[in-house]
Amino acid sequence: MSVTGRVVIVGVSTHWGSELARKLTDEPGVTEIIGIDTAPPKAGLDKVRFVEADIRNPVISKILPSLKPDVVVHCGIVLYPDEDRPSRALHDINVIGTLQLLAACERVEGLRAIVARGSAAIYGSAPGAPAFFTEDMARQLPLVTRFQRDVGELEGYFDNFARRHPGVTCCMLRFQTEVGPGLDNPFVRYLTLPVVPTQLGFDPRLQLLHPVDATGALAAATMNPVSGPVNVAPDGAISLSRLLKLSGRMAVGMPPLVAGTLFRRVGSMLGSGAMSEDGLFLLRYGRGCDNRRLREEVGYELAFDSEGTARDFAASRHGMSVLFPSPHPGSPVRSLGR
Amino acid sequence: MSDQWPPVDSGLELEWVETVQKTIERVLRRMAGEYHEDEYGFDEEFAETVFPIWEFLYRHWWRVEVDGVSNVPGHGRALLVANHSGTIFPFDAIMMGTAIQKEHPLPRWTRALVLNWAFDLPFVSYFIRRIGGVSANPANLGRLLGQDEPVMVFPEGAKGFGKPFAERYRVQRFGRGGFVEVALETGSPIIPVAVVGAEEIYPKLGESRALARLTGAPYVPVTPLFPMLGPLGLLPLPSRWRIEFLEPIDLSGYGPGASEDRSLVFDLSEQIREMVQEAVYRGLVKRGAAFF
Numbered sequence: 001m002s003v004t005g006r007v008v009i010v011g012v013s014t015h016w017g018s019e020l021a022r023k024l025t026d027e028p029g030v031t032e033i034i035g036i037d038t039a040p041p042k043a044g045l046d047k048v049r050f051v052e053a054d055i056r057n058p059v060i061s062k063i064l065p066s067l068k069p070d071v072v073v074h075c076g077i078v079l080y081p082d083e084d085r086p087s088r089a090l091h092d093i094n095v096i097g098t099l100q101l102l103a104a105c106e107r108v109e110g111l112r113a114i115v116a117r118g119s120a121a122i123y124g125s126a127p128g129a130p131a132f133f134t135e136d137m138a139r140q141l142p143l144v145t146r147f148q149r150d151v152g153e154l155e156g157y158f159d160n161f162a163r164r165h166p167g168v169t170c171c172m173l174r175f176q177t178e179v180g181p182g183l184d185n186p187f188v189r190y191l192t193l194p195v196v197p198t199q200l201g202f203d204p205r206l207q208l209l210h211p212v213d214a215t216g217a218l219a220a221a222t223m224n225p226v227s228g229p230v231n232v233a234p235d236g237a238i239s240l241s242r243l244l245k246l247s248g249r250m251a252v253g254m255p256p257l258v259a260g261t262l263f264r265r266v267g268s269m270l271g272s273g274a275m276s277e278d279g280l281f282l283l284r285y286g287r288g289c290d291n292r293r294l295r296e297e298v299g300y301e302l303a304f305d306s307e308g309t310a311r312d313f314a315a316s317r318h319g320m321s322v323l324f325p326s327p328h329p330g331s332p333v334r335s336l337g338r
Numbered sequence: 339m340s341d342q343w344p345p346v347d348s349g350l351e352l353e354w355v356e357t358v359q360k361t362i363e364r365v366l367r368r369m370a371g372e373y374h375e376d377e378y379g380f381d382e383e384f385a386e387t388v389f390p391i392w393e394f395l396y397r398h399w400w401r402v403e404v405d406g407v408s409n410v411p412g413h414g415r416a417l418l419v420a421n422h423s424g425t426i427f428p429f430d431a432i433m434m435g436t437a438i439q440k441e442h443p444l445p446r447w448t449r450a451l452v453l454n455w456a457f458d459l460p461f462v463s464y465f466i467r468r469i470g471g472v473s474a475n476p477a478n479l480g481r482l483l484g485q486d487e488p489v490m491v492f493p494e495g496a497k498g499f500g501k502p503f504a505e506r507y508r509v510q511r512f513g514r515g516g517f518v519e520v521a522l523e524t525g526s527p528i529i530p531v532a533v534v535g536a537e538e539i540y541p542k543l544g545e546s547r548a549l550a551r552l553t554g555a556p557y558v559p560v561t562p563l564f565p566m567l568g569p570l571g572l573l574p575l576p577s578r579w580r581i582e583f584l585e586p587i588d589l590s591g592y593g594p595g596a597s598e599d600r601s602l603v604f605d606l607s608e609q610i611r612e613m614v615q616e617a618v619y620r621g622l623v624k625r626g627a628a629f630f
Contacts, residue, residue, distance in 0.1 A: 127463070128454025130477035131378050137477070201460020205379050205467075236377045239464070245371030256460065285457070288377070314371075 008069035011076030013037040064104040113225040145277035180211035181316030200253035204286030210304035220300035233289035247314035412444030420531035422498035425540040506537035515607035522597035527586035532617030535579030
């Protein structure tokens with residue numbers, strides 16, 4: 001597909017929505033970019049036409065068809081709970097929002113593809129899990145956390161839509177954890193704590209996705225969508241202990257009885273509400289995803305592997321010692337100053 | 339005394355100083371995170387560091403004798419299928435790996451598929467991963483073989499590992515034959531292996547249901563020393579060992595669709611089980627007395 005045409009980015013004011021919009025402005029195949037969100041994007045995206053709408057509201061079914069998109073990119077799925085958005089609110093945004101958006105897409109004539117920015121959390125984290133999940137293993141382990149069930153449900157609606165509309169390419173991207181300089185998500189905030197609590201005796205294998213690849217893969221999938229789920233994960237894996245050593249962080253192992261309650265507290269320190277069950281499992285058992293589909297079918301060449309991302313992150317943090325932790329919201333240093 | 343430091347006149351002392359220097363350098367480098375891990379979490383440097391322990395157990399504690407180690411291919415994929423025993427700690431896998439490292443003309447590290455439950459244990463989980471253990475999963479086996487790695491599997495699983503002492507050396511049912519399926523799919527040769535001696539290291543006399551419930555373990559064995567003597571009970575008894583690597587079985591003649599044929603898979607699985615059982619009996623006769 002050389003000419004992509006008109007692209008509608010839903011959730012354009014989110015970090016990844018804006019990044020995608022910026023990336024797509026240079027693409028010759030894209031004739032027009034329209035952004036939909038509840039609030040205008042923070043950074044100036046002058047070539048993007050902004051439409052204010054809420055995907056949780058049925059009015060979206062009237063707005064979307066009038067924009068006549070060729071490709072709809074759904075960046076409005078929230079992958080982490082926030083302080084002001086507990087996991088209950090996530091259900092509304094993620095599941096109901098996606099359902100409304102898909103209903104609106106049914107009315108769009110000439111729609112060629114829907115691309116959604118989903119999460120690899122659907123695979124879960126378990127002691128006996130495969131070292132690398134392939135796309136067909138999504139429901140191999142039971143969906144145990146609330147967020148996992150939400151992702152499972154919205155992927156179910158997505159599959160359903162794909163079955164009923166064989167003419168529309170439905171591409172569900174499953175993103176691993178993004179880690180990078182200048183990025184703000186609960187995992188990055190966790191890594192920048194002055195002393196990082198870990199679960200004693202466990203050293204999870206993690207895959208760290210570089211922001212460059214997160215945006216790049218999203219843009220590549222928009223330009224060349226393929227049917228079905230696609231893992232967006234870097235090559236290789238790195239253990240949490242090595243990641244912390246590389247970035248010069250002090251780790252303190254917490255015995256299992258303390259770890260459970262403490263980690264939930266840490267979550268609220270990180271400004272992410274209580275640390276989600278997903279985070280707890282991820283930091284115990286880790287998770288790896290196979291990225292062959294992304295490389296071979298979508299045709300995206302990843303710039304960083306897991307170790308490269310860790311090193312890049314560590315380099316950006318160089319010189320930030322225990323004395324100067326980042327003043328992110330909820331940082332213990334900031335709360336001391338209050 | 340000379341003014342130079344380290345003193346040049348004593349070769350022995352110099353060597354000692356160098357060893358300490360190198361060790362400190364390595365520890366510092368590792369503390370900075372500068373070491374290599376592969377995508378499964380295998381850490382070769384760590385495996386090399388603990389290798390002397392296995393070497394000691396291999397040579398002096400269990401006096402392992404090895405037959406047919408050259409049956410293991412020196413390169414390319416290979417699936418080693420062995421009987422399982424040991425009750426508390428899977429030393430059989432470690433000794434097989436040590437045998438390949440020490441006796442094979444082309445030594446290499448061998449991965450092992452490990453019972454999933456082990457990955458739920460603090461410390462044990464990452465120790466196992468660092469020395470080359472991977473959770474027992476057909477996807478992992480297929481991926482490793484596809485990357486031309488040698489992999490050990492123990493299809494008896496917990497049934498073989500935790501059987502009572504009275505049933506020693508009776509090879510149990512080989513699971514569902516999943517390893518044959520993967521070998522057929524990936525075209526990997528199967529090398530049956532018989533390990534004799536690991537049954538005597540922790541003779542399992544009974545098991546404690548209460549402790550198993552408390553810890554969530556599949557079973558908690560009672561041996562003459564464990565758990566009565568506490569951590570000291572984890573000391574394995576110095577039995578004599580014999581490991582026999584049988585000739586590789588080439589499955590490439592069956593063609594690509596063969597893994598779908600359930601009865602073929604079960605037949606092959608049962609044939610391999612019988613070969614291992616025969617080799618175990620043969621090895622028992624050759625070994626003679628268990629301890630001296």
